[in-house]
Amino acid sequence: AEKTVGFIGLGNMGTHMARNLLMKGHSLVVYDIQSASTVLLEKLGARVVPTPAEVASESTRVITMLPAGPHVRTCYAGSDGIMKGAQPNSIFIDSSTIDSDTSKEMANVAKMKGCTYLDSPVSGGVAAAKSGTLTFMVGGPEREFREIQPLLLKMGSKVVHCGPTGAGQAAKICNNMLLGICMIGTAETMNLGIKMGLDPHLLASIINSSSGRCWSSEMYNPVPGVVDKVPASRNYEGGFGTFLMCKDLGLAQTAASGSGSSIPMGGLAYQIYQMMCSKGFSGKDFSAVFQFLQEKETK
Numbered sequence: 547a548e549k550t551v552g553f554i555g556l557g558n559m560g561t562h563m564a565r566n567l568l569m570k571g572h573s574l575v576v577y578d579i580q581s582a583s584t585v586l587l588e589k590l591g592a593r594v595v596p597t598p599a600e601v602a603s604e605s606t607r608v609i610t611m612l613p614a615g616p617h618v619r620t621c622y623a624g625s626d627g628i629m630k631g632a633q634p635n636s637i638f639i640d641s642s643t644i645d646s647d648t649s650k651e652m653a654n655v656a657k658m659k660g661c662t663y664l665d666s667p668v669s670g671g672v673a674a675a676k677s678g679t680l681t682f683m684v685g686g687p688e689r690e691f692r693e694i695q696p697l698l699l700k701m702g703s704k705v706v707h708c709g710p711t712g713a714g715q716a717a718k719i720c721n722n723m724l725l726g727i728c729m730i731g732t733a734e735t736m737n738l739g740i741k742m743g744l745d746p747h748l749l750a751s752i753i754n755s756s757s758g759r760c761w762s763s764e765m766y767n768p769v770p771g772v773v774d775k776v777p778a779s780r781n782y783e784g785g786f787g788t789f790l791m792c793k794d795l796g797l798a799q800t801a802a803s804g805s806g807s808s809i810p811m812g813g814l815a816y817q818i819y820q821m822m823c824s825k826g827f828s829g830k831d832f833s834a835v836f837q838f839l840q841e842k843e844t845k
């Protein structure tokens with residue numbers, strides 16, 4: 547029965563994740579609120595059904611990959627949502643990045659139907675979704691985690707149990723907050739060095755073998771031309787949208803308020819990406835913060 551898997555939300559990430567499941571021998575039942583999103587998967591052999599409820603009534607393992615909390619709520623608990631069709635003992639895996647409170651609520655709703663909901667956000671982006679090398683950060687009961695681990699390994703190279711429901715989202719949000727902060731730090735550092743007359747390649751190579759080393763500098767440098775094949779080297783197209791970084795830092799902000807933690811750098815990073823969004827950078831990769839800092843100086 548587990549050969550058939552349900553997949554809901556076939557956007558930038560979901561399409562590739564679902565494709566990997568098909569390629570690795572699963573039958574797929576899929577749904578997306580936009581019918582155009584299911585065309586490719588249908589061509590590859592997936593069966594398209596008209597509601598999330600039907601996905602759940604035809605598969606006991608369902609993966610969801612949706613934009614944000616409200617979409618997850620509608621998809622699970624809405625009038626033709628997953629819960630309406632849920633079979634007992636089903637396992638629902640939500641890989642969207644959302645607030646852990648919504649995750650906990652959905653887990654309770656699933657429990658009332660005799661099912662399990664696991665929060666399971668991913669890191670790695672579209673390229674990793676394509677190549678099947680995502681990292682899954684999973685929150686929820688251990689037994690169900692073990693059961694679905696082999697399934698997630700068909701879409702990722704690392705599947706980590708982070709703790710009870712919500713712990714996957716917590717890990718994801720912490721990572722992305724640090725990423726957002728480090729990218730701004732890298733961008734302003736590179737900008738300063740360039741203004742002081744340093745060659746950006748030389749500066750990056752020194753940082754990357756010194757204590758300032760970080761992923762944003764080494765693998766994803768925000769200065770055009772320093773690293774090949776990253777968004778900075780193609781006018782900040784593709785990659786991880788500034789609006790998504792903004793969403794994740796907003797989640798970090800909410801989590802900080804809820805847990806009484808101070809995140810001064812995370813808060814400032816949130817404001818900076820938000821300014822970018824209101825100045826036309828929203829669809830650009832978040833490393834465009836380098837360009838944003840330069841534009842502010844010239845105006």
Ligand code: NAD
Nearest residue numbers: 555556557558559578579580583612613617642643671672
């Ligand atoms: P996307 O907007 O490209 O795809 C979302 C899909 O969900 C769309 O096809 C949309 O039509 C569909 N959808 C929306 N509401 C729906 C509903 N109620 N029922 C069914 N389908 C619905 O987003 P994405 O880039 O694939 O990202 C999905 C999630 O993964 C987000 O939470 C994002 O933060 C996270 N994420 C994204 C990346 C990335 O690099 N893109 C990386 C890691 C995590």
